[in-house]
Amino acid sequence: MTEQITIQTEYITLGQFLxxxxxxxxxxxxxxxxxxxxxxxxxxxxxxxGRKLRDGDTVFIPEVGTYxxxxxx
Numbered sequence: 421m422t423e424q425i426t427i428q429t430e431y432i433t434l435g436q437f438l439x440x441x442x443x444x445x446x447x448x449x450x451x452x453x454x455x456x457x458x459x460x461x462x463x464x465x466x467x468x469x470g471r472k473l474r475d476g477d478t479v480f481i482p483e484v485g486t487y488x489x490x491x492x493x
Contacts, residue, residue: 421485422478424487425487426491427440427475427492430491431472431473432473433469433471433472434450434466434471434479437473438453441479459479459480459481462477473489475489475491476489476490477489
């Protein structure tokens, strides 16, 4: 099942997104998490915590979940 994550701005970085989606507890954990887990954005693997996610992007993390970015901004 895909969980929708709503953002208030045009984009959000992958590191910020992981915290917003409650995948990690703090922004400081993003670098460690991305080094330890595969993350796929729109079916392409990407480990950059600064990667910009925009409305309609899909984030898939094996054994964690699938998320869809929705922008209200």
